[in-house]
Amino acid sequence: MNNPLKMSLPLKPNTIRPARKNRVLRSASLKVRTLQMLWHGMGFAFAALWIIPFVWVARTAFLPKESAITSGWFQGWTFDNLINVWHAAPFGQYFLNTLLVCGVVLAVQFVTLTMAAYAFARVRFAGRDLIFLLFLVQIMVPPDILIFSNYQVLNEMGLLDTKLAIMLPYFASSFGIFLLRQSFKQLPYELEEAACVEGASRLHILSRIYVPLSRPVYVSFAIVSVSFHWNDFLWPLIVTNSDSNRLLTVGLAMFAKSTESGAQWSDVSAATLIVAAPLMVGFLLFQRQVIGSFMHSGIKG
Known part of the structure; x- marks a missing residue:
């Protein structure tokens, strides 16, 4: 129960x-x-x-011209468009000019950025904070506002239609100085004091301590600088008139506006692919290094 x-x-x-x-x-x-x-x-x-x-x-x-505007995706792919475009315009010269401008600008920027960032981070001098504030103000000023004044200066110097005219306004970067200064300030000051005790000069300290320890910041800025100057269009268009000094973006615009290729979508697309492919391939090959450099170059207070 x-x-x-x-x-x-x-x-x-x-x-x-x-x-x-x-x-x-x-x-x-x-x-x-x-x-x-x-x-x-x-x-x-x-x-x-x-x-x-x-x-x-x-x-x-990669499609033939008669199949470029159709809905088919695999209708006899060919490399003739790339070959014809490469020979129709001096894209080889444009490539060399673009590589030269990007390389020289980046090399000079590394020198100017390193010197200025170290001075603002570790060297004490009168008016340091005020001058640094002026550099920060330049970050808020769009580069296009300075086109007219830069053009007048280069015209008076007789540098128009030269590669130096394209590069000269970008030999210093306020954003790069700010980024590198913040990285230098995060490094322990004891490393510099120990090097000074050993008798190292400032240049030796800068090249052996600060630059190697700030490598991710240099890589991040290099990616931004090369991408910007590779895709820059307005300033090279204004200061260059000859094919021997034009960059890829300007050459692509001139080729697309020409009467022979204006209505040829295959030729215009092939020329666009020639201009964009190097950056795309570079990112795909070094995407781990690119992402890692941006992750390790965070700005702290």
Whole structure:
């Protein structure tokens, strides 16, 4: 015979709490997974918006001219468009000019940025903070505002239509100085004091201590500088008139506006792919180094 007192006892609370905890954990994990799926979906949507035009350009560059505007994607791919475009305009000269401008500007910027950043970070002199504030003000000034004044200065110096005219306004960078100064200030000052005790000069300290320890910042700035000058269009267009001094972006615009290739989508797409391919290939080959340099070059206070 069953005991009525035993049957009327309520369930123990210890048997209820684990079930509630499991339901709460399952609902929390479902929310996390839903948010992750939403974020991933947004990321893929933005990636598609960016990559669809590039895929269309790449597809059109390798299709015959009569099939460029059709809906087919695999209708006899050919390299004739790239070959014809390369010989129709002096893209080889444009490539050399662009590589020369990007390389020389970056090399000079490394020198000027290193000297200025070290002076603002470690050297005490009168008016240091005020001068540094003026450098920060330059970051807020768009470069296009200074086009007219820079053009007048270069015209008086007789440097128009030269590669030096393209490079000269960019030999110093206020953003690079700010970025490198913050990196130098994060390094322990005891390293410099120990080197001074050993009799090292400032240049020796700068080249053996500060520059190697700030390598991620240099890589990050190099990526930004090369990308900017590779894609720069307005300033090289204004100060150059001859093919011997034009850059890739200006050469591409001149080629696209020409009467022979204005309505030829295959030729224009092939020329665009020639200009954009080096940066794309470089990023794909060194994407780990690129991402790592930006992750390790964060700015702290």
